[in-house]
Amino acid sequence: MFEVNELVGGYQRGSEVIRNVSLKLERGTVTALMGRNGMGKTTLMRAIAGHLPHLKGSMRLDGQELMSRAAFEVAHLGVGYVPQGREIFSEFSVEENLLMGILGKPGLSRTLPDWAWTTFPVLAERRRQRAGTMSGGQQQQLAIMRALVGRPNLLLLDEPSEGIQPSIVMEVGSTIKRIAAEQNLAVLLVEQNIDLVRAVASRCLFIESGSISDEASVSELRPDSPLVHRYLSA
C-alpha cells in the first residue's frame, strides 16, 4: 500500500504547486492520474520520487516513510520512476541502460533477470544497440524495463504514450497491466490517452490546481461524462 497524506509543496520555498494531496494506491492495481496541462501531474510524480525540493506532509510505502529522503533513497525503498520524456542514456546500449536500473540497489543480483529480455522482446533483439538510435516506442519500453528491473513496489509512469506509435501504445499498456498484477505492483499512471487509461487502469484520480478533486472508476470515463468535460476537454 502507498499512502500520501496532506502533501503540500513546490519548486520554491513557500510555493504550493501541490496542494493538500492525500491518496491511497493498492499494490497490484493501476491508478490513472489525469488533469489538464499545468495542473500538477508531473510535479506530484516528482514529489513522490523525491525530486521536489520543498515538500511537507507524509508519504508511506508499505509502512516506510519516504519524506525528507534523497531520490536515490526513495528508489531504494521501492519507488520506480519513468519520467516524461523517458530520460534514457542515449549514448549507452540497451543492456547498459538496463544495468543502470540495478546498479547500487541493495539486495539485487548484479545480472539482469530473464524476464528483462522476454517482457518486451524488442529489447533482446536490440541488446547491443545504442539506445538513442531506437524509436520512441522502443525507448519507452526500455525506460519502463529499466525501472522494473530495480524491483519497485510502486511504479510511477509519466505519459508513457507520448511520442509513441498508436499501434504500440496498447501493447505496452497491456504489459504494464499484466506486470502490475504479476509483481503485485502499485502503478500510478499519468496519461492523457483515455483509451489507454480505460484499458490499463481500474481507477482514475483527477487533479486540478495541485489538488485531487475527484475520483472515479475508469468505466465512468466516457466522452460524454461530466468528469471528462470538467477535467480533460480542451
Ligand SMILES: Nc1ncnc2c1ncn2[C@@H]1O[C@H](COP(=O)(O)OP(=O)(O)OP(=O)(O)O)[C@@H](O)[C@H]1O
Ligand atoms: N521546474 C519548475 N520550476 C518551477 N515551476 C514549475 C516547474 N515545473 C513545472 N512548474 C509549474 O508547476 C505547475 C504544474 O506543472 P506540471 O508540469 O506539474 O503540470 P502537468 O499537469 O504535469 O502539466 P502537463 O500536462 O503540461 O505536463 C505549472 O504552473 C508549471 O508552470
